[in-house]
Amino acid sequence: VQLVESGGGSVESGGSLRLSCAASGFTFRLYTMRWYRQAPGKERELVATINSRGGSPNYADSVKGRFTISRDNAKNTVYLEMNSLKPEDTAIYYCQTSPGLITYWGQGTQVTVSS
Numbered sequence: 001v002q003l004v005e006s007g008g009g010s011v012e013s014g015g016s017l018r019l020s021c022a023a024s025g026f027t028f029r030l031y032t033m034r035w036y037r038q039a040p041g042k043e044r045e046l047v048a049t050i051n052s053r054g055g056s057p058n059y060a061d062s063v064k065g066r067f068t069i070s071r072d073n074a075k076n077t078v079y080l081e082m083n084s085l086k087p088e089d090t091a092i093y094y095c096q097t098s099p100g101l102i103t104y105w106g107q108g109t110q111v112t113v114s115s
Helices: none
Strands: 002-006 009-012 017-024 033-038 045-050 067-072 077-082 091-097 109-114
Touching: 002 091, 017 033, 017 091, 017 109, 033 067, 033 077, 045 067, 045 077
Parallel strands: 009 109
Antiparallel strands: 002 017, 017 077, 033 045, 033 091, 067 077, 091 109
16 A cells, blocks of 8 residues: 655645645545644644545544545545645645555655745
8 A cells, every 4th residue: 555645835824735645555446535634743633534435524623614625536546625724734744544454644745834
């Protein structure tokens, strides 16, 4: 299993970014995908979840109305569209999945939001 995130970068407050996570090594279309983030000195937190069919998205309260998770099962890719970014969104963002009994993480992509 391999998860490769991309799309991070540095933006000013109020800006937007679109993260991508390309998956391989498992049957992507069958599994729920998640985005987590970890800010310096803080625990990793769940940001958004999407089920195997692309429905039932769930979001952390801190990002509701600003972030949108989506997936393209034909491309084995999950996305996180981030709008109205705030300095407190600064973190490393990871995608995650759990096919079978094992949890897999990507290497992460850095998002930095300046005020």
